[in-house]
């Protein structure tokens with residue numbers, strides 16, 4: 066077989082890239098949705114990842130256990146009371162953390178609130194929070210609600226960093242704003258990947274700058290985890306949270322992941338909102354009214370785990386453990402690079418689009434955000450009519466996310482062919 070050493074704009078290249086793909090058999094592990102009885106081209110894993118075939122089996126297992134054992138299942142030889150321990154190893158591998166620094170619990174926005182309750186502790190002049198302009202609404206709402214609750218006016222104390230005209234946020238600019246805010250800054254809270262532009266931020270440099278002025282740095286990694294490997298522990302990130310239904314393929318609205326660096330997590334006096342599930346496991350069921358938190362992020366847990374939906378999360382994590390995030394990332398760089406190559410080398414499409422996502426591979430994940438100067442909606446409708454699932458963001462942006470777990474190079478080729486039909 067001919068080995069592909071560089072991209073070419075022909076259908077044979079896509080075919081060869083698929084044949085050479087070491088992860089090609091993993092597509093089989095997922096249910097591919099259909100429209101009109103035909104499998105779609107699903108480029109929307111940044112919004113809702115596809116369902117692994119083993120998911121229903123894992124859920125059925127817990128349902129059966131509930132049916133057969135009832136409350137005893139909490140304390141059998143695979144006890145539900147320790148269910149949240151099961152995903153920790155896989156999660157820590159995905160985000161570069163220690164086992165006791167990560168846990169899956171609640172939902173993303175709920176966890177952002179819990180983290181803000183801990184890490185936004187304004188004192189004296191130190192009240193400001195830095196976010197990006199055009200932040201995801203839920204993050205914006207969570208942050209401003211904490212400010213308001215503490216009697217701090219966001220109009221005066223929320224700093225929103227504006228991206229340039231292409232939606233790009235330079236690390237220099239972010240660090241400059243942080244260093245300028247100095248000791249008025251309490252917290253930097255940014256996305257790992259900005260959902261609209263697809264830009265992956267430099268978590269480490271931003272965290273270093275925040276620490277230099279005595280502020281905390283936390284990240285919403287909703288678009289990062291399962292997409293790009295990160296090193297949260299080593300990079301001294303203070304905290305992070307993410308959802309599990311985007312690149313983590315755990316099902317709609319499923320449980321969220323949380324990271325708290327051990328320097329804070331192991332401090333039993335660190336401020337927090339508390340619940341009984343954060344209580345030291347040896348005394349939890351003694352039902353006492355003094356709180357002795359479990360060391361690490363588990364000390365932030367509120368409630369006993371939702372076993373049924375956690376089973377879906379564990380099913381997906383099992384697949385990630387099998388492949389490894391670094392292998393997925395390797396394919397992802399090729400797959401998205403191929404999409405970019407085809408778009409840039411198509412004379413019909415090229416004048417009509419501006420790729421907002423950075424060219425630099427270390428500044429992006431799967432997703433490319435295509436800004437259409439004109440006919441964006443027509444292009445979107447043509448793709449949809451031909452069985453391509455993408456998402457549309459106002460005013461004129463189509464986000465395309467080829468996911469290495471289940472997408473192919475030939476699908477990328479097909480989508481660019483369909484776009485070409487719109488503009489020739």
Ligand SMILES: *Cc1c(COP(=O)(O)O)cnc(C)c1O
Nearest residue numbers: 172173174201203260285287308
């Ligand atoms: C997907 C996403 C959310 C969604 O929040 P939920 O609480 O899971 O509904 C929030 N913030 C960002 C940045 C996201 O990408």
